[in-house]
Amino acid sequence: MRRAVTTDLRHCDILIVGGGIVGIFSAISAAEAGARVVVIDAGLPAGTNANAGSLHVQMQSRLLRLFPELAVNVEASLPLYLEAVALWVQLDAQFGGFELVQNGGLMVAESQAQLRFLESKARREAQLGLTVDVLDRRDLDRIADYLGPNIVGAQICREEGKLNPLIANRKLRARAFELGAQLVTAKVTSIEARQDQVRVVAGQSYTTDQVIIAAAWASGDLCRMAGKDLPTKWEPLQMNITEPAAYSLEHLIQHAERPITLKQFQSGQIVIGGGWPAQYDPESPVPEVLEESLIGNVALAGNLVPAIRNLRVLRNWAGLNTTTDGKSVIGRLTGTERVVVAIPGDAGYTLGPLVGQAAAAIALGRKPQFDTTPFTPARFR
Ligand SMILES: Cc1cc2nc3c(=O)[nH]c(=O)nc-3n(C[C@H](O)[C@H](O)[C@H](O)COP(=O)(O)OP(=O)(O)OC[C@H]3O[C@@H](n4cnc5c(N)ncnc54)[C@H](O)[C@@H]3O)c2cc1C
Known part of the structure; x- marks a missing residue:
């Protein structure tokens, strides 16, 4: 997007697939910790660019009516929404206001x-x-x-x-650039997780120590490239x-x-x-x-x-x-050491920064700020 990808960035510490709110906040968190980060985004119709800026906490009646089978999972996730909104309040103060x-x-x-x-x-x-x-x-x-x-x-x-997502997205993307994260517009067509590194193809080939898949509905296909099934629609x-x-x-x-x-x-x-x-x-x-x-x-x-x-x-x-199943999906893809999945549950813009932060912590080998066990991708086995 703004900066050209230099040859040395064909190898990075953390490569993030998806430049929505989750991917961008993962990039900010990882780059703040000193990681060399590349974000690859295909420019598809992201929820992050279309969303309404509602900060949701209570269960939405729409979801209960349309997807009653997901109610248990959404209800179990409610404490996460409280943390997510608290993080937005903190970011609003830190970045000079998202309305x-x-x-x-x-x-x-x-x-x-x-x-x-x-x-x-x-x-x-x-x-x-x-x-x-x-x-x-x-x-x-x-x-x-x-x-x-x-x-x-x-x-x-x-x-x-509520907040204005146009302002929040602009300020958070600017922060990711400022921290040195590289953003590339391309579609990821292959992810091959090896023992020593991950090889990602998006027009050209990249190698990385860790991949974060933050590609929302497309994450299922990307996980299948890495050899695991994940139902995203x-x-x-x-x-x-x-x-x-x-x-x-x-x-x-x-x-x-x-x-x-x-x-x-x-x-x-x-x-x-x-x-x-x-x-x-x-x-x-x-x-x-x-x-x-x-x-x-x-x-x-x-x-x-x-x-x-x-x-x-x-x-x-x-x-x-x-x-997916109403709950966020956060954690290492089962059986892999180098692929982390980060998909927010319902009202995903509200959850986005919190989920991105947790995914970055896992990719960095650190303890996430909340227990991500209930959100593990392993539940889809
Ligand atoms: C109309 C609308 C209104 C909404 N309103 C709200 C709201 O008010 N409040 C709320 O909390 N939530 C809302 N949501 C939900 C919320 O927007 C999403 O859950 C959230 O933005 C998801 O963020 P994300 O980063 O996971 O994914 P997204 O923002 O969807 O980004 C995924 C990215 O992955 C990229 N990608 C996909 N495949 C590939 C590939 N193969 N290679 C490279 N890149 C790829 C896409 O280009 C895209 O940019 C709304 C959603 C919609 C559609």
């Missing part, structure tokens, strides 16, 4: 049945250390009087927040952003039953998403926005916050999310 606001996330209910669902969800989440409450409409009006008349109450998760999702309005939405807003995330950037623009499907043909460069998703998504947003109904949608876009 991060941590005023809590509201998951709104439109019926008493939905409110009861939120009450039972909140009880389970409180046991796992989240700061959650269920608010009735009167309490809600004190903090979010902009919500529509259908809303009867909401769960609030105080640790949730892509999920094309789309987003919308409106023209600016006076800043008034302090919270991240979700719904107890329907797919939506809704928030306001400091620019005043409203970002609307939350898992509405786009369409993807792997032969095309990017996923395509679907009209029915666009209409359904913004109509729901206008229903929840009537004051935004008259705003024009300025832009919409789509990107690839990744699903």
